Amino acid sequence: MADLTESTSADSRTPILELDGIGVWLSGREILHDVKFEVRPGELVGLIGSNGAGKTTIFRVILGLLTPSSGRVLIVGGPRPRRNRSVGYVPQKIALDPDMPLRSRDLVALGLDGHKLGVSLPSRRRREMVDEMLHAVDAMPFANARVGSLSGGEQQRVMIAHALISRPKLLLLDEPLANLDLRSEQEVVELLAEIAKEHGVAVLISAHDLNPVLPVVDRVVYVAHGHVASGTTDEVVTTDVLSQLYGHNVDVIRLHGRILVVAGPSPRADPALMEQLGRLSNPVDDTVAV
Amino acid sequence: MFAGFMINTWIVASIVAIVAGVVGFFVVLRGSSFAAHAIPNASFAGAAGANLVGASSIGGLLVFAVAGALGIALLSKRGRRDVATALAIVLMLALGALFLSFSTEYAAETYSLLFGEVLGVSSSELAPTVVLALLAVAAVATFWRLLLLTSVMPELAEARGVHIYRVELVFLLIVALVTSLSVPVVGALLMFSLMIGPPAAARSFTTNPFVAVVLAVSLALTTVWIAIAVSYMTTWPIGFFVGVLGAAFFLTGRAFAAWRGNRAHPRAARHSQVVAA
Ligand SMILES: Nc1ncnc2c1ncn2[C@@H]1O[C@H](COP(=O)(O)OP(=O)(O)O)[C@@H](O)[C@H]1O
Numbered sequence: 001m002a003d004l005t006e007s008t009s010a011d012s013r014t015p016i017l018e019l020d021g022i023g024v025w026l027s028g029r030e031i032l033h034d035v036k037f038e039v040r041p042g043e044l045v046g047l048i049g050s051n052g053a054g055k056t057t058i059f060r061v062i063l064g065l066l067t068p069s070s071g072r073v074l075i076v077g078g079p080r081p082r083r084n085r086s087v088g089y090v091p092q093k094i095a096l097d098p099d100m101p102l103r104s105r106d107l108v109a110l111g112l113d114g115h116k117l118g119v120s121l122p123s124r125r126r127r128e129m130v131d132e133m134l135h136a137v138d139a140m141p142f143a144n145a146r147v148g149s150l151s152g153g154e155q156q157r158v159m160i161a162h163a164l165i166s167r168p169k170l171l172l173l174d175e176p177l178a179n180l181d182l183r184s185e186q187e188v189v190e191l192l193a194e195i196a197k198e199h200g201v202a203v204l205i206s207a208h209d210l211n212p213v214l215p216v217v218d219r220v221v222y223v224a225h226g227h228v229a230s231g232t233t234d235e236v237v238t239t240d241v242l243s244q245l246y247g248h249n250v251d252v253i254r255l256h257g258r259i260l261v262v263a264g265p266s267p268r269a270d271p272a273l274m275e276q277l278g279r280l281s282n283p284v285d286d287t288v289a290v
Numbered sequence: 291m292f293a294g295f296m297i298n299t300w301i302v303a304s305i306v307a308i309v310a311g312v313v314g315f316f317v318v319l320r321g322s323s324f325a326a327h328a329i330p331n332a333s334f335a336g337a338a339g340a341n342l343v344g345a346s347s348i349g350g351l352l353v354f355a356v357a358g359a360l361g362i363a364l365l366s367k368r369g370r371r372d373v374a375t376a377l378a379i380v381l382m383l384a385l386g387a388l389f390l391s392f393s394t395e396y397a398a399e400t401y402s403l404l405f406g407e408v409l410g411v412s413s414s415e416l417a418p419t420v421v422l423a424l425l426a427v428a429a430v431a432t433f434w435r436l437l438l439l440t441s442v443m444p445e446l447a448e449a450r451g452v453h454i455y456r457v458e459l460v461f462l463l464i465v466a467l468v469t470s471l472s473v474p475v476v477g478a479l480l481m482f483s484l485m486i487g488p489p490a491a492a493r494s495f496t497t498n499p500f501v502a503v504v505l506a507v508s509l510a511l512t513t514v515w516i517a518i519a520v521s522y523m524t525t526w527p528i529g530f531f532v533g534v535l536g537a538a539f540f541l542t543g544r545a546f547a548a549w550r551g552n553r554a555h556p557r558a559a560r561h562s563q564v565v566a567a
């Protein structure tokens with residue numbers, strides 16, 4: 001796979017993405033509070049939180065679709081220009097019409113110049129760029145297939161190729177593992193790790209479950225009720241930090257390389273009963289969140 | 291049916307078919323069928339109004355179609371697009387009914403505006419039709435990539451800095467333009483079927499967007515040519531045949547898609563072709 005970035009950053013410690021004290025209020029409700037984290041070149045950062053935690057809102061702020069009421073977003077050290085070619089984005093919901101006459105390669109090509117006026121005439125150079133990108137995400141076998149009729153994992157690869165073909169320095173993926181089977185989940189995670197490691201792209205990926213991304217993330221940003229805690233998994237995913245983030249007792253249990261975040265005994269609950277209910281079987285989404 | 295007085299009809303109908311195929315491809319892709327139904331309704335009211343005050347009917351068509359497009363775009367910025375579109379239809383039909391009630395040539399006029407008229411094309415209508423058609427095709431070519439991107443993934447287009455609302459407005463104006471040049475020939479109600487039937491059918495036969503447009507144009511041309519010929523021979527309205535043929539092509543396309551989908555492992559077959567190449 002060819003080099004995906006236009007030029008390798010001189011100083012690899014300069015963050016590609018920097019959020020500083022972001023606050024968001026929507027319909028009189030505080031959705032994000034003092035959100036602060038950064039992503040550096042070649043880093044894969046997991047944005048972890050249950051439904052409604054504020055992950056998509058964070059992406060919308062980064063993309064400039066939502067103006068925060070406080071704080072600032074810096075991309076490659078500067079403010080975000082309106083047509084930012086240095087940010088690639090894969091939205092949470094991609095509902096592609098299965099009957100639509102559009103091949104995977106057409107969708108990837110739209111990543112190159114879909115925002116411009118005029119018709120793109122087929123050229124060898126364009127074709128090569130698209131092919132190279134389809135190769136990179138291992139989507140060549142379905143390059144000419146109707147993109148809407150592909151499986152979730154296949155569509156996810158095509159979407160990643162679409163986002164990467166403009167050679168962004170930052171790649172944002174909103175819940176790319178939702179609705180994927182276990183195998184495609186693992187394949188997509190490995191692909192993202194490769195993009196970050198080998199090509200120096202800063203990757204921010206949101207997920208409601210920490211475990212699928214656990215093997216590849218450098219750091220995590222944990223989101224709960226619009227508050228975040230960021231750092232390495234060992235720093236953030238601990239009983240103390242998460243209990244403080246959620247505002248009540250949370251137990252973090254490491255089991256066979258997996259991390260389970262479960263509701264701890266609340267003052268009102270009978271501790272003996274909690275034991276009987278088997279806390280291990282309750283993942284965070286069912287008990288702690290919302 | 292190839293007599294001198296029919297030549298204009300053949301030319302104008304062919305132009306209508308070409309633009310209906312090109313624009314209809316995006317009408318179907320964007321899921322704008324309802325708007326493509328509303329705007330011809332608006333233009334119908336415009337023609338009725340123009341007729342009443344003795345103005346050129348193509349002028350009236352254009353003014354009302356554009357007003358309808360702007361109305362739908364403005365209303366749907368705030369609320370749901372289908373509701374905005376429905377409101378526009380209701381309003382325009384009400385106006386059309388009012389204008390027609392004042393008119394003396396009530397029945398014949400309504401009929402030809404709604405269902406089209408094979409013999410209704412005069413030489414003076416030829417030039418404006420050609421100009422509007424060229425404008426519409428040029429506009430689609432100019433916005434081709436933006437229309438594709440905003441149709442397929444509007445949220446993503448917005449994230450890339452595309453003003454999706456402006457693109458929608460441009461698209462509705464293109465539909466208004468196409469409608470204005472078409473209504474005198476195929477009629478308001480059936481211009482709609484020409485913009486939906488052939489492009490929807492074309493989707494089933496190809497995966498390539500360019501080919502889909504070419505195919506949509508070919509099917510639309512076939513539709514109007516057959517419709518004119520049969521309408522001339524039977525004296526039944528051209529709109530009837532346009533509608534029936536549009537539906538027939540669409541059903542054929544769906545049947546083909548179903549047949550293709552039932553073949554075992556179509557994607558595996560494509561894989562082996564790629565490997566062999
Ligand atoms: N436009 C809006 N107006 C009011 N509340 C909103 C709006 N958009 C999102 N929210 C609320 O913000 C919270 C975070 O939403 P979101 O960022 O989509 O969460 P996530 O992506 O983590 O599931 C939710 O409680 C949601 O209801």
Ligand SMILES: [Mg+2]
Nearest residue numbers: 055056057092
């Ligand atoms: Mg979300």
